[in-house]
Amino acid sequence: MSDVTEKNSGLSRRSLLKGAAAVGGLAAGSGAITGFPYVKSAEPKVLRYLGTAVNEGDDIAKKCFADTGIKIEYVTATTDDVTKRVITQPNSFDVLDTEYFSLRKLIPSGNILPLDAKKIKEFDNITPVFTKGELPNGKKIGGQGTAPWKVLYLDGANSKTFSATPTEWITLIPTVYNADTLGIRPDLIKRPISSWAELLNPEFKGKAAILNIPSIGIMDAAMVVEATGQYKYADKGNMTKAEIDLTMKVLTEAKKAGQFRAFWKDFNESVNLMASGETVIQSMWSPAVTKVRSMGIPCVFQPLKEGYRSWASGFCVSKGVSGPKLDWAYEFVNWFLSGWAGAYLNRQGYYSAVLSTAKANMEAYEWAYWMEGKAAEKDILSPSGQLIEKAGAVRDGGSYDDRMGNVACWNAVMDENDYMVRKWNEFIAS
Numbered sequence: 001m002s003d004v005t006e007k008n009s010g011l012s013r014r015s016l017l018k019g020a021a022a023v024g025g026l027a028a029g030s031g032a033i034t035g036f037p038y039v040k041s042a043e044p045k046v047l048r049y050l051g052t053a054v055n056e057g058d059d060i061a062k063k064c065f066a067d068t069g070i071k072i073e074y075v076t077a078t079t080d081d082v083t084k085r086v087i088t089q090p091n092s093f094d095v096l097d098t099e100y101f102s103l104r105k106l107i108p109s110g111n112i113l114p115l116d117a118k119k120i121k122e123f124d125n126i127t128p129v130f131t132k133g134e135l136p137n138g139k140k141i142g143g144q145g146t147a148p149w150k151v152l153y154l155d156g157a158n159s160k161t162f163s164a165t166p167t168e169w170i171t172l173i174p175t176v177y178n179a180d181t182l183g184i185r186p187d188l189i190k191r192p193i194s195s196w197a198e199l200l201n202p203e204f205k206g207k208a209a210i211l212n213i214p215s216i217g218i219m220d221a222a223m224v225v226e227a228t229g230q231y232k233y234a235d236k237g238n239m240t241k242a243e244i245d246l247t248m249k250v251l252t253e254a255k256k257a258g259q260f261r262a263f264w265k266d267f268n269e270s271v272n273l274m275a276s277g278e279t280v281i282q283s284m285w286s287p288a289v290t291k292v293r294s295m296g297i298p299c300v301f302q303p304l305k306e307g308y309r310s311w312a313s314g315f316c317v318s319k320g321v322s323g324p325k326l327d328w329a330y331e332f333v334n335w336f337l338s339g340w341a342g343a344y345l346n347r348q349g350y351y352s353a354v355l356s357t358a359k360a361n362m363e364a365y366e367w368a369y370w371m372e373g374k375a376a377e378k379d380i381l382s383p384s385g386q387l388i389e390k391a392g393a394v395r396d397g398g399s400y401d402d403r404m405g406n407v408a409c410w411n412a413v414m415d416e417n418d419y420m421v422r423k424w425n426e427f428i429a430s
Contacts, residue, residue, distance in 0.1 A: 051097030145237025145412035172314030179308035183284025237412030307408030373399030
């Protein structure tokens with residue numbers, strides 16, 4: 001997940017989520033008690049919420065207002081535009097929702113205000129995926145790229161330096177994350193797929209696709225390069241110029257051989273490619289696979305032996321926020337982690353930062369399907385009420401521990417990011 005243009009795409013990944021938000025979360029478990037009784041205030045509590053829409057939605061805003069009296073005003077932009085706004089217009093937003101890999105660009109600007117962990121009610125219950133780089137069961141997970149725990153803490157309240165050890169000053173309070181892989185059409189491939197290497201298998205010449213978002217596409221490409229045994233990276237999320245050149249050479253040769261049907265940027269495009277059968281294997285996102293399935297077409301978010309590429313998002317606030325508005329920001333973040341929103345996000349196929357509160361807001365059969373890898377006891381519905389899976393189905397990749405326990409790398413901003421983007425654009429134009 002990451003840099004994707006919402007405005008002109010018709011139905012991007014995030015616009016789908018935003019639209020689903022209007023009716024999402026009502027399918028089950030939405031009547032749970034949140035513990036946030038709203039007492040009407042004389043002063044309207046308004047927060048301008050800047051983000052990419054992955055956590056946004058009318059339903060979330062309405063529930064937040066009902067529980068807290070806080071009115072959320074969404075300011076939606078692409079990942080790149082969110083970053084630019086933080087750096088150039090820090091007074092144009094109050095709450096920021098962004099990805100952890102963006103922090104390497106944002107923290108040096110001094111334009112975001114670290115949050116105090118002591119004021120976050122559920123902070124000690126946040127999954128150790130963020131705080132320690134391990135699962136709740138203690139298993140360590142892959143840390144290549146900009147892993148959240150590398151950039152979670154700051155040295156102090158006004159610091160522009162990440163702390164390698166825990167402090168009370170937090171860059172982003174975690175909200176949502178996932179493990180991404182390739183999407184396939186099992187009915188058209190008709191054999192097991194178990195490796196990232198299959199993306200460049202000549203068997204699928206003209207039937208493969210990769211996403212045209214440099215910082216993510218090159219990570220998918222690196223997974224393929226390693227899977228084919230051509231090279232082993234020290235850190236796929238922070239390549240040298242020589243490693244970038246090697247990776248792009250592999251992709252360019254595949255492109256010239258006719259391997260790729262498309263280079264997609266947009267959620268809807270990825271759905272159409274798979275639903276039509278124009279592609280049978282490609283970079284894909286979980287909601288896109290869900291969309292294809294909801295059309296009655298077989299599509300699998302395929303677990304692969306080399307592991308997943310992961311991403312994560314969280315909340316912070318603008319440096320310009322103070323006084324009552326800062327109190328409202330803390331109240332909003334605490335509400336978001338209290339369970340209703342987490343359950344809502346889990347039903348979209350994502351993972352919530354505080355597992356315990358999300359679980360308390362989900363039906364037992366939902367939790368068993370989405371989180372424990374168990375066969376669905378009842379039909380599983382999308383946030384918009386469409387059938388995703390019939391009773392008896394098992395989630396692609398299995399349980400939370402199986403999926404997050406097999407993360408190989410995280411979305412990242414490389415030291416050589418400018419060089420990488422230039423080389424990627426040369427590849428697309430070749």
